[in-house]
Amino acid sequence: MKKIFANGTDEVAFLADLKKRSGETNKKVTEVVTEIIENVKNNGDKAVKDYTLKFDGNLPQYYEVPREVINDALTEADQEFVDALLNAQEKIADFHQRQVEQSFISAKDNGVIMGQRTRGLHRVGLYVPGGTAAYPSSVLMNAIPAKIAGVKEIIMVTPPLKDGTPNKDILVAAAICGVDRVFLSGGAQAIAALAYGTEEIPKCDKIVGPGNIYVATAKKLLYGVVDIDMIAGPSEILVIADGTANPKFAAADLMSQAEHDVLASAIMVTTSEKLADDTIKEIDRQKEYLSRKSIIEKSLDDYGAVIIAESREKCVELANEIAPEHLEVLMENPFELLGSLDNAGSIFLGHYASEPLGDYYAGPNHVLPTSGTARFFSPLGVASFTKRTAYTYYTEDALRQAKDDIVLIAEREGLTAHANAIKVRFE
Numbered sequence: 450m451k452k453i454f455a456n457g458t459d460e461v462a463f464l465a466d467l468k469k470r471s472g473e474t475n476k477k478v479t480e481v482v483t484e485i486i487e488n489v490k491n492n493g494d495k496a497v498k499d500y501t502l503k504f505d506g507n508l509p510q511y512y513e514v515p516r517e518v519i520n521d522a523l524t525e526a527d528q529e530f531v532d533a534l535l536n537a538q539e540k541i542a543d544f545h546q547r548q549v550e551q552s553f554i555s556a557k558d559n560g561v562i563m564g565q566r567t568r569g570l571h572r573v574g575l576y577v578p579g580g581t582a583a584y585p586s587s588v589l590m591n592a593i594p595a596k597i598a599g600v601k602e603i604i605m606v607t608p609p610l611k612d613g614t615p616n617k618d619i620l621v622a623a624a625i626c627g628v629d630r631v632f633l634s635g636g637a638q639a640i641a642a643l644a645y646g647t648e649e650i651p652k653c654d655k656i657v658g659p660g661n662i663y664v665a666t667a668k669k670l671l672y673g674v675v676d677i678d679m680i681a682g683p684s685e686i687l688v689i690a691d692g693t694a695n696p697k698f699a700a701a702d703l704m705s706q707a708e709h710d711v712l713a714s715a716i717m718v719t720t721s722e723k724l725a726d727d728t729i730k731e732i733d734r735q736k737e738y739l740s741r742k743s744i745i746e747k748s749l750d751d752y753g754a755v756i757i758a759e760s761r762e763k764c765v766e767l768a769n770e771i772a773p774e775h776l777e778v779l780m781e782n783p784f785e786l787l788g789s790l791d792n793a794g795s796i797f798l799g800h801y802a803s804e805p806l807g808d809y810y811a812g813p814n815h816v817l818p819t820s821g822t823a824r825f826f827s828p829l830g831v832a833s834f835t836k837r838t839a840y841t842y843y844t845e846d847a848l849r850q851a852k853d854d855i856v857l858i859a860e861r862e863g864l865t866a867h868a869n870a871i872k873v874r875f876e
């Protein structure tokens with residue numbers, strides 16, 4: 450973990466390295482994924498199954514997981530885990546319920562009626578990564594807003610485990626959230642199947658969920674055939690802190706995101722050099738008993754830093770420049786700063802809003818923009834699963850009043866057929 454003083458060459462070099470972290474799409478991967486997409490488009494389920502055998506090393510126990518296997522996973526799961534997920538579901542649903550956008554209708558005295566209708570997408574594909582990154586919490590964070598938005602059907606795809614079986618914890622989360630169908634298929638082939646549809650896997654309107662470089666590249670290449678959520682990169686946390694912060698808390702929170710990935714980034718900007726030194730000591734002490742110590746060490750070495758800043762204003766300036774996925778404010782009177790924090794996926798205020806609270810439980814979504822894209826992207830939410838359609842009704846009298854303006858603008862644009870469509874109604 451580097452210690453850096455703000456406003457010097459070290460700060461500039463560190464921020465430049467951070468910007469390079471997410472990297473560009475790899476050319477070789479693009480070629481491989483393009484071929485997989487073409488093959489799935491032309492050969493459907495056969496191609497998907499062949500790739501599963503090739504890349505996952507086993508034919509899955511089921512292609513589509515039968516409904517009773519999903520239900521059994523829930524009934525056989527230990528009750529404490531199920532209860533914890535149900536408690537989280539309640540809080541996540543309560544928060545997302547507030548995001549529901551109302552349709553509206555506007556009726557004028559002259560008989561004109563206009564409106565905007567908001568509806569859920571018909572069918573959504575949810576990618577759940579395999580391996581150690583198969584998080585039941587991410588199933589909740591994707592499926593709950595989709596359900597609230599009114600999505601009619603959620604199709605989940607996920608790679609089988611090494612022995613060909615489904616991940617039981619993922620099935621438990623799927624059952625709790627009302628996921629409709631689950632297919633044991635991963636990688637670019639699963640994304641292509643959701644985008645184009647096969648005989649067995651239904652074509653979806655949108656694909657959401659994180660994945661490795663093959664999954665992310667397939668989503669990028671298929672955008673347009675299908676809508677996608679975002680390309681969520683490696684996790685990030687920025688802690689801004691003053692002398693009131695507890696170094697034990699700061700160290701623990703930084704490592705909570707560093708453990709996700711060797712490419713994760715964990716940064717603290719603080720007005721207190723003592724806090725900086727104590728936090729570095731705490732990291733060294735606490736990491737010894739954490740299971741993913743080597744991942745934490747690598748990500749902190751490559752993309753971790755403690756930056757000492759001269760003022761709260763400089764902390765805010767750096768936070769807005771970095772635009773992190775997660776921003777913790779471990780400072781006195783954190784609400785005083787909220788208004789000036791423009792760029793962050795999700796903000797955690799005060800000494801007890803630890804980032805993992807948001808990953809699992811508080812209510813806001815944990816699928817968030819990364820790599821500085823919080824400058825213009827928003828968290829996943831109900832709006833990610835809806836579309837809007839406007840409608841218009843005019844009476845003859847109302848159109849007569851509007852006629853001259855419309856005809857004038859249309860003719861100025863040289864579009865006489867447009868003008869004609871209005872004029873013929875009054876000839």
Ligand SMILES: NC(=O)c1ccc[n+]([C@@H]2O[C@H](COP(=O)([O-])OP(=O)(O)OC[C@H]3O[C@@H](n4cnc5c(N)ncnc54)[C@H](O)[C@@H]3O)[C@@H](O)[C@H]2O)c1
Nearest residue numbers: 504578579580582608635636659660661663664681682710
């Ligand atoms: N940002 C987030 O919120 C978040 C959350 C969870 C996971 N993740 C990310 O998801 C990723 C999970 O990766 P994973 O690999 O464990 O699971 P994954 O499900 O994303 O990928 C596994 C699939 O990759 C395909 N694949 C593997 N090797 C291949 C090859 N040589 N050629 C073509 N296809 C190949 C296979 O089809 C396999 O099923 C990680 O990068 C992790 O950081 C991000």
Ligand SMILES: N[C@H](CO)Cc1c[nH]c[nH+]1
Nearest residue numbers: 584586587684685808815
């Ligand atoms: N922090 C991750 C997103 O950056 C989400 C997650 C899932 N489980 C634990 N954490």
Ligand SMILES: [Zn+2]
Nearest residue numbers: 705706709808
């Ligand atoms: Zn996390």
